[in-house]
Amino acid sequence: MTDERHKNGTSLTDSRKLRNQMPRWVLILLALGVAAVIASRITQLLMMMIAAVVIAYIFSSVIKAFERLGIKRSVAVILLFVLAGVFVIAADLIFIPDLKQEVMNVYAKCPEFSHQIKDALLLIAQDSAGRYPFIESSIMNLVDNVFGPSGFLERTPNASKILKQATPFIMAFILVPFFVFFLLKDWPGVKKRVMAWVPPSYVETTISVIEEINILVGKYLRGLAVDCFVIGVLASAGLWLIGINYHISLGILSGVANIVPYFGPIVGCTVSSLVALMQYRSFDPVWNVVVLYLVIKLMDDLIMQPLLIGKGVHLHPMLLVITLIVVENLFGIMGMILGVPVVTAAQKTAAILLEHHRETLRRKSKVSLIERPLVKSPVRPI
Amino acid sequence: MFLDNKIVRRYFTWALDTTRESHLATLSDGPLFKGMDKKLLRKLVIDLIEKKYSAGDIIFHEGESGKAVYVVLEGSVKIIKESNLENKILSVLGPGSHFGELALIGHTSRFATAVADKDSLLLIMYKSYFDDLIRYNSATSARILLNLAEILSDYIHRNQPECNDEKVLP
Numbered sequence: 217m218t219d220e221r222h223k224n225g226t227s228l229t230d231s232r233k234l235r236n237q238m239p240r241w242v243l244i245l246l247a248l249g250v251a252a253v254i255a256s257r258i259t260q261l262l263m264m265m266i267a268a269v270v271i272a273y274i275f276s277s278v279i280k281a282f283e284r285l286g287i288k289r290s291v292a293v294i295l296l297f298v299l300a301g302v303f304v305i306a307a308d309l310i311f312i313p314d315l316k317q318e319v320m321n322v323y324a325k326c327p328e329f330s331h332q333i334k335d336a337l338l339l340i341a342q343d344s345a346g347r348y349p350f351i352e353s354s355i356m357n358l359v360d361n362v363f364g365p366s367g368f369l370e371r372t373p374n375a376s377k378i379l380k381q382a383t384p385f386i387m388a389f390i391l392v393p394f395f396v397f398f399l400l401k402d403w404p405g406v407k408k409r410v411m412a413w414v415p416p417s418y419v420e421t422t423i424s425v426i427e428e429i430n431i432l433v434g435k436y437l438r439g440l441a442v443d444c445f446v447i448g449v450l451a452s453a454g455l456w457l458i459g460i461n462y463h464i465s466l467g468i469l470s471g472v473a474n475i476v477p478y479f480g481p482i483v484g485c486t487v488s489s490l491v492a493l494m495q496y497r498s499f500d501p502v503w504n505v506v507v508l509y510l511v512i513k514l515m516d517d518l519i520m521q522p523l524l525i526g527k528g529v530h531l532h533p534m535l536l537v538i539t540l541i542v543v544e545n546l547f548g549i550m551g552m553i554l555g556v557p558v559v560t561a562a563q564k565t566a567a568i569l570l571e572h573h574r575e576t577l578r579r580k581s582k583v584s585l586i587e588r589p590l591v592k593s594p595v596r597p598i
Numbered sequence: 599m600f601l602d603n604k605i606v607r608r609y610f611t612w613a614l615d616t617t618r619e620s621h622l623a624t625l626s627d628g629p630l631f632k633g634m635d636k637k638l639l640r641k642l643v644i645d646l647i648e649k650k651y652s653a654g655d656i657i658f659h660e661g662e663s664g665k666a667v668y669v670v671l672e673g674s675v676k677i678i679k680e681s682n683l684e685n686k687i688l689s690v691l692g693p694g695s696h697f698g699e700l701a702l703i704g705h706t707s708r709f710a711t712a713v714a715d716k717d718s719l720l721l722i723m724y725k726s727y728f729d730d731l732i733r734y735n736s737a738t739s740a741r742i743l744l745n746l747a748e749i750l751s752d753y754i755h756r757n758q759p760e761c762n763d764e765k766v767l768p
Binding site: 280283284286287288289291407408411412414416417419420423424426427428431575 | 612613614615618619637640641644645647648649650651655656657658659662663665666722724726727730
């Protein structure tokens with residue numbers, strides 16, 4: 217009976233403790249909500265910070281390679297920036313003239329491309345006029361909206377609009393390298409300062425969170441890079457096999473678009489389908505393109521992603537789509553790219569903290585019951 | 599080796615991380631990392647997390663589940679066995695020594711309490727990092743496991759009669 221009461225007493229104390237801690241959790245949730253609202257208001261700056269963190273994370277391995285030679289971190293970061301500068305100048309001298317020529321060619325051909333797309337769409341509208349009137353009306357609406365006198369392509373942007381749209385890019389061009397420099401240089405110092413604030417009883421849990429996030433983000437970024445490359449190669453080869461023009465450019469586009477889960481493959485497939493439509497002026501090759509992208513998506517989901525990214529970065533499909541929609545609304549395209557690893561990391565962190573909390577409660581309830589024989593030896597592995 | 603080059607040592611001292619080099623020397627003298635290649639050891643020191651403890655700070659309590667091994671870089675740490683009657687100091691560990699090593703093998707409870715004796719700087723290796731080393735860097739993990747096996751076998755040899763009495767291995 218006494219034992220029963222003791223047990224009940226312990227569990228009651230625990231639940232009381234939990235209840236006492238509830239306002240703290242509510243406060244944390246409120247703080248997170250306020251932080252999310254503030255973050256959504258300063259999205260541009262936040263996106264620049266996130267881009268800088270990702271770039272710094274990728275280049276941290278280069279810095280570590282320098283450090284392994286015994287070089288000071290600050291010197292290693294300066295060396296990296298000098299090397300990057302040399303690389304940019306070399307690229308500017310060697311590749312930029314050709315790339316500039318390519319871009320100029322595509323720009324010059326733009327009116328021709330838009331006419332081709334318009335002609336192909338009008339042809340399909342004519343073909344489907346008798347059998348599928350709703351398709352005809354939809355296509356005519358689309359042609360009006362895009363190619364009409366007040367359409368999307370006919371609107372000429374003025375200088376102030378161009379400047380307004382270019383400002384964030386110019387800012388990012390200056391600020392992102394600035395942030396990257398200080399993130400790379402000061403990261404170990406920040407880590408040390410954070411560790412100094414952590415109370416001793418939370419040290420192992422904090423390190424656990426840092427390690428798990430580090431492993432998870434590293435795995436995700438590396439896996440995503442390889443996945444995008446493989447998708448690009450597969451799309452390019454597949455489009456070449458079914459005889460679609462510009463298969464290399466379309467492959468590169470598909471690979472890059474694949475960074476955004478679910479929506480990326482749709483973008484790649486849509487653009488390739490448009491090119492197929494323009495080239496053949498018929499729907500048959502479009503079906504081939506759609507089947508090709510479906511096969512690639514299946515291969516990606518069943519073979520490549522489990523192999524490259526693994527089960528560590530896994531969100532339930534429903535949670536993933538909700539995450540993508542929410543982060544797209546809050547932070548735009550960059551949010552869609554980084555939403556998945558951030559939410560997965562938050563999920564892991566919550567799991568670790570919950571485990572720590574449970575263990576603390578368990579230990580407090582058992583602390584008086586631990587009895588072990590006293591070991592005479594002064595040195596023993598612990 | 600880049601650092602062993604005399605010219606580098608003479609003219610580029612300003613670019614070299616001397617604090618890390620002294621920590622490396624401390625680690626290579628300790629039993630857990632002895633015989634390890636300097637390059638691999640430097641990688642460990644770069645990757646792992648350091649934390650300063652003030653004198654009297656409790657690093658971990660007896661009975662807690664162990665998730666990390668600690669190496670003393672500066673200062674000293676007391677290992678204390680708590681009992682109902684009195685707290686017995688099992689050992690005082692100085693720079694190069696390690697404690698909590700059983701956490702690398704499995705999720706075991708801490709056998710004793712560790713307390714910072716003086717202001718100390720500790721290097722902390724978390725279990726998941728070690729598990730990753732086993733998967734991706736077998737040279738480093740094999741060396742550490744071998745050293746760990748040596749430490750354990752040494753302990754068993756020194757305490758043979760007690761082990762026979764208790765019929766329990768550490």
